[in-house]
Amino acid sequence: MTQAVAARALPEILQWPAEGITRVPMQVFSDPEIYAWEQDLIFRGPTWSFLCLEIEIPDAGDYITTRIGDSPIIAVRRADGGINALVNRCVHKGSIICYQAKGKRTRTHNFVCPYHNWIYDFDGNLTSIAFEKGIQQKGGMPADFDKTQHKLTRLRVETINGLVFGTFSDATPPLKDYLGPVMVEHIERTLHGKPKILGRYSQFMHNNWKLYVENSRDNYHPSLLHAFFSTFKLNRLSAEGGTRQDDKSWHHITFTKRYTDKGDEAYDSGMIRAQKNDYGLKDPSLIDQWMEFPDQITNSIQSIFPGFVLQQVLNSLGTRQVITHGPGKCELVWTLIGLEDDTAEQTQVRVKQSNLVGPAGLVSMEDGAIGGFVQKGIAGDLDKRAIIEMGGIGVGGMPTRATETSVRGFWKVYRELLNV
Ligand code: FES
Ligand SMILES: [Fe+2]
Incomplete structure (x- = not known):
């Protein structure tokens, strides 16, 4: 379990009808505890979720913000042409870091949290803490605070025919295996050009x-x-x-x-x-x-x-x-x-x-x-x-x-x- 806040385990909440998949209990459409479990087991589970189109972030530093389930995500184009997907949640106190729908960052250290200005690079590394050394030798972070131990959560990312997908889970199969050949062929057929x-x-x-x-x-x-x-x-x-x-x-x-x-x-x-x-x-x-x-x-x-x-x-x-x-x-x-x-x-x-x-x-x-x-x-x-x-x-x-x-x-x- 990664984040579910459901008070009860799923078997206590939901007993599937004996008829199997021909019957769907209506409670799955409104129960907040089931919803919390879905966030863990589906959206942060072994599944690929669509993030954006590659052409929405064509050049280094281009980013777009989106979500997987309840989790806010930044997808950003790296200098080497790859795409990173980061959870858009500041490690300090949890604020959204990037609140624009999309944009461009031109410097290396460029995702600046609006709340206390902690700064992250495209890989999600925490590179700067405002007033880390305090002011006039007073205050600041403890000397042993290690910024390298605090990073933005980074997702696995794969693309197919210009579609960008991300997954939280290491257990998710590679994208094409997840999709299977019938789905891959249809995506290639529909997106038959750039x-x-x-x-x-x-x-x-x-x-x-x-x-x-x-x-x-x-x-x-x-x-x-x-x-x-x-x-x-x-x-x-x-x-x-x-x-x-x-x-x-x-x-x-x-x-x-x-x-x-x-x-x-x-x-x-x-x-x-x-x-x-x-x-x-x-x-x-x-x-x-x-x-x-x-x-x-x-x-x-x-x-x-x-x-x-x-x-x-x-x-x-x-x-x-x-x-x-x-x-x-x-x-x-x-x-x-x-x-x-x-x-x-x-x-x-x-x-x-x-x-x-x-x-x-x-x-x-x-x-x-x-x-x-x-x-x-x-x-x-x-x-x-x-x-x-x-x-x-x-x-x-x-x-x-x-x-x-x-x-x-x-x-x-x-x-x-x-x-x-
Ligand atoms: S919450 Fe982001 S810097 Fe404080
Ligand atoms: Fe319809």
Whole structure:
């Protein structure tokens, strides 16, 4: 245990239903002690969490601040081109050291805590203490105080196709092993060029973090919850699609090929083929797309445990990062990306289609609300359980999206890590 402040051990708090991963006890979405254990066993446990894109900190001294679970993190580009991730907590009295969202430090000793000005280098070494020797031979730190014994916590960092991940744990496998070949291949496929940032925003959701992560793995809901998808035939369960997972079902991809009932030409045209009496868009160019990927997939949502999503919605590419804020609230950070080799027209298509996603997105806005609906719905019934049986009771990829196999995959790894 590294930091959990839960008063009780997990088995005293949480007994998983005998049915296994087809039932989820509602208490996991609101119990503060379970939340504290999750911080230890998941976010500071043997998992990789997304930190940023490499291009957000391209040059030496560039830094960005983020979080893994409740832990504030600084990711900084070193002079040798590598990236360090440091816990953004001063060893003196615990203040956040770096409070800017991002920036650049040009000197070597450059993370200065605002409270009493203790200073750290990019490796997290404590290099300076204000008034260490006192003033006029009075005060100061004891002569035997050893600065080298007090460093910022430094995480392991690895990157893949411009995505930067960090982990607290020495037990976490190397990133590519953690992801597995199916996930690695899909990341390489989606980020098939050097990314560039098109936009960034975040939203707070009034629900437990796991309700959003479940949602991102829930193949079953998009054509039902998101009226835009089905009305304009971007995503229907009758369209070709399915779900893929890694060998252990920790991670997940749900994918669709754009709805068509008349062959492949609809993919290329990007036209809305509204049926009689159906709705049409006044400006159909909103969903005009070019067939970007040889696999003909037009929608893919890839979830990496615990809280990272790589998105392709038509030609809108982006990352989503789930950040916990207590048992009943979480934040979703979106970064919309294009690729350096995109033409101006392609960039415009990506920007235009970004209207589909994000907090007010024509598709994604419901995802930002539905977790809050669940949180409200369960508040008085925390002894009840959710039913996760669509598509059977197991895990593993399936050639359909009428399944909750990936949601069960999430609860499988959750139970493994919490040992419940
Ligand atoms: S809390 Fe950082 S220097 Fe005192
Ligand atoms: Fe959704």
